[in-house]
Every structure is written in C-alpha cells, then in structure tokens.
Amino acid sequence: xxxxxxxxxxxxxxxxxxxAPADIPSLARLWHQGWRxxxxxxxxxxxxxxxxxxxxxxxxxxxxxxEVQVTGPDGAPAGFFWLKGAxxxxxxxxxxxRGQGLAMPLMLAAEAQLAASGVDIAWxxxxxxxxxxxxxxxxxxxxxxxxxxxxxxxxxGPFDIVVWRYExxxxx
Numbered sequence: 001x002x003x004x005x006x007x008x009x010x011x012x013x014x015x016x017x018x019x020a021p022a023d024i025p026s027l028a029r030l031w032h033q034g035w036r037x038x039x040x041x042x043x044x045x046x047x048x049x050x051x052x053x054x055x056x057x058x059x060x061x062x063x064x065x066x067e068v069q070v071t072g073p074d075g076a077p078a079g080f081f082w083l084k085g086a087x088x089x090x091x092x093x094x095x096x097x098r099g100q101g102l103a104m105p106l107m108l109a110a111e112a113q114l115a116a117s118g119v120d121i122a123w124x125x126x127x128x129x130x131x132x133x134x135x136x137x138x139x140x141x142x143x144x145x146x147x148x149x150x151x152x153x154x155x156x157g158p159f160d161i162v163v164w165r166y167e168x169x170x171x172x
Contacts, residue, residue, distance in 0.1 A: 013109035014079070014102065019060065019068035022075040028056040030077060034092040042129040043161070050156040058155070069113065071106055078102055081110040088114070088124040107140045115170040122170055125150060125163040134164060142166040 019027070032053045040048065060068065063082065068090075072078030078097055082090035088110055093103050114122045126133050128147065138144070146165040151158045 012105060013112050014071040014105035016069040016071055016109045016113075018066055019063060019070050019080070020074055023070055023077050024057060024060045026075060027070065027077045027080060028053060028060055030094050031060075031080070031090070031092050032056045033095050037095060038130040038133055039127055042127055044159060046156065047152065047154070047159040047161070050154040050159065055155060069109065071102070071109070079106045081106060083110065083113060083117075086114065086119045086122050088122055091124070103136060104140060107136075111168070111170055118171075120169065120171045121167055123165060123167045125165055128162045128164055134166075137166050140168075142168045 032051070035051055035056070036048075039051075043051070067084060068080055068082045070077045070080045072094075077094070079093040079102055080090070081088060081092075091107070091110065093106060111122065123145070124137065124142070126137060134144070143166065144164050145167040148163060148165055150161055150163045152161060
C-alpha cells in the first residue's frame with residue numbers, strides 16, 4: 001500500500017454555513033446530478049429508481065440541524081457536506097463547478113469540523129467504481145481501509161452495494 005498523499009495546506013477551508021430551507025431545491029438538484037454521475041454505472045435499476053430527485057429533497061428536509069453544511073450563496077449552493085458522527089456521509093460539488101478548485105477547500109472545511117468535534121479518525125464510503133471520487137479522496141490524504149458490503153435504506157426498501165471505506169486521521 002502506498003502512503004497517502006497529504007492535501008495541500010496552503011488552501012483555506014471553504015466558508016461554510018448551515019443548510020437553509022431556501023437551499024433545498026437547488027441543493028437537491030446538485031446532489032441528484034452528482035449522485036447520478038458517480039453511481040449510475042454501478043447502481044442497480046431499482047436503486048436508480050429509488051434515487052429520484054424527490055428522494056434527495058426529502059432527505060434534505062429531514063436533515064438534523066447542523067449536520068449539512070453548505071458553501072455558496074443562499075439558494076444557490078456550490079457544494080455541501082453532511083457529517084454524521086465520525087462519518088463524512090455526503091460530499092458533493094456542483095458538477096458545473098468541478099475542476100475550479102472548490103473541492104479541496106470544501107474537504108478541508110469538513111475535516112476541520114470533524115476535528116473540532118473531537119473526531120480522531122474520520123471515515124467515508126465511496127461506491128466501488130466511482131474512480132473520480134476515489135482519486136479525489138486519495139489526493140486529499142484519505143486512505144482506502146477496506147472494501148465492504150453496505151445496505152442503503154431508501155423509501156423503496158433496502159439496497160445492497162459494495163463500497164470502499166476511506167479513513168483519515170485528523171488529530172495528532
């Protein structure tokens with residue numbers, strides 16, 4: 001196994017704010033498109049049907065206060081992350097803004113928030129086959145710790161997938 005590459009530290013974390021109700025329509029579209037970009041090739045037909053735009057709206061509307069952090073203007077987010085305990089549960093940048101230098105500052109903001117809450121080793125799941133995301137996580141200093149089955153819960157029932165588990169030590 002190769003040593004993880006550390007993220008550039010000359011970058012500042014992206015300015016973040018809590019999810020606001022005005023963000024939900026555009027953020028759901030951003031998330032839905034990003035999910036389709038990363039998962040469509042490997043997801044079952046049933047999971048693709050379950051992950052319709054309305055499901056992303058419902059998930060954002062039900063998000064506990066403070067778990068979802070957004071960057072960008074009110075009502076027009078450029079990206080977001082969703083933290084659940086030590087897990088970076090969701091991480092997306094507007095597909096139209098990819099390659100413009102937003103992802104790394106967004107990741108630094110997520111890591112800073114995890115570390116500030118006392119998380120020593122953070123983790124995330126990346127669906128097997130989402131090579132673009134995997135390359136980014138590795139560039140950001142995360143290392144692939146395992147390949148493991150996982151069950152996604154949806155309004156249409158559970159779906160079995162296989163994910164790469166990534167981990168990163170955040171505290172010295």
